[in-house]
Amino acid sequence: MRTGKEEHPNMKIARYSYKGHIRFGILEDGLLHELERTPFTEMKKTGSTYRLEDVELLTPVFPQKIIAVGLNYRDHAEEFGLSIPGEPVLFMKPPSSLLPHGGEIVYPSMSKRVDYEAELVLVVGRECREVRVEEAPSCILGYTCGNDVTARDLQARDGQWTRAKSFDTFCPLGPFIETEVDPLGLTVELRLNGELRQSSPASNMIFSPAELLSFTSRVMTLYPGDVIMTGTPSGVGEMRPGDVVEVVIEGVGTLRNTVVAP
Template sequence: MKLLTYIERDGNRLGIRTEQGVIAVAEAASKAGIAAPRTIHEAIEGGAEALSALKKVEDYVLTAGHDAAESLLLSESALSLAPCVTAPSKIICVGLNYRKHAEETNAKIPEYPILFNKFPNTLTAHGRDVALPRATNKVDYEAELVIVIGKKTKYVSREEALHHVFGYCCVNDLSARDLQLRTPQWMLGKVCDDFSPLGPYVVTADEVGDPNTLAISCTVNGEVRQSSNTSDMIFPCDEIVSYISQHFTLEPGDIILTGTPEGVVLGYPPEKQVYLQDGDIVTIEIEKLGSITNRMVNEPT
């Protein structure tokens, strides 16, 4: 199931993306008399029972007659989307987690996952403009797979780790390289406003299957810059979730950014490094998860 969050005047609404359109969950559930989640976090926290209710809503709409379903199906292109996970309590990132990316940046292959964090101010959605901060002129793209935690998770084994995952989505882990490399701690280059475009959907784990066999790419103005597969991860998704859970508790709705493959601007020779500019269109695409596109714009003075 593909879940998204769209914005109406009275706030965020939960939608189910189908081939026929986006199901307006609140309206459809009310019409069908089904007690279903009304937000993405209710869906995540509700687990299997919540997903079962959403499936009933989906079936109700898709099997209804044309006239009955028409008012409950929205055109995706007409919607204003929010980040697909709207309020994670933690945004955890794994650095240098693709072997070829570590090699292109002349970095040592890490012995343990390199962890850092981002904050909710970095979240934005598919279709939104991202302002290039005035404090930097070296903003880089990073296509990444995101793990969305579905259960309270502490001390979980690798064998059980993926059973604690609700689903997956795409993110562009935008990075200001000059700020990132100013000190050994990367945070400053990672936490500028809107530096984590997230979406467009959370795709449930059952629909994704193995998260470490997915094609992943980034294009800038239609030019392919990154093209890889999540199988190149040094620490695969089950190991990441298990490792983090040995140190602190993961809560439903927490998100983990799992690292980026080769092809980032930082990996080019210095004379060929051209960072993101005003007007650049960046698209991150991951197999089974869809794609998220954002335009870079100069920050207003």
């Protein structure tokens, strides 16, 4: 299947709402160029353009599945005193946890400790199953920024991760999908109220994005728009209501959200 990436290198793809209608578009020279169809089929423009200030940016995809990976940076495993995993540790977040760029992370009343976790996120471009590692890049539409928000106290209390990772607004994603980057040449950073808290080359991952997609596709069929969050580096920490948190990945974008009380 052709996605049109060959004809349009280095695209930033957005998903947005305009006058109640949800559309996909390509960001060029500060304008959104509307696409006739989804970016998973073709990249043909309609000819309509919109200014960013005139639309509501949504999460760049609305996935069937949000697959996340625990302990995929050696320094993150070490800061929690955990062993380096021999294969990817997968868990999932529900689509109801999605939050767009500019949205508010709601601090849940049942938690006393909510943490940020900056992540590079891959977006699946086509249906795939049992993918070999060398074939995996052809299954990836592109990359975006994500924040695997976690109620750390509930994670420790429950002994597993579902509740701690799944509150509404606990999966900020966006603002755009960058289609042509070398994921292992990127640096994943997080700033809390302007102060740098996380910074690591993605090359420090234990399992590369291609390896993660291949492994996951041997567990479950992946569909266009599904996302895989590739793990967070060391430096995770607490957020409080009133904080501004930014996931910054040069070449991909800046995902900015604020934290609010319940």
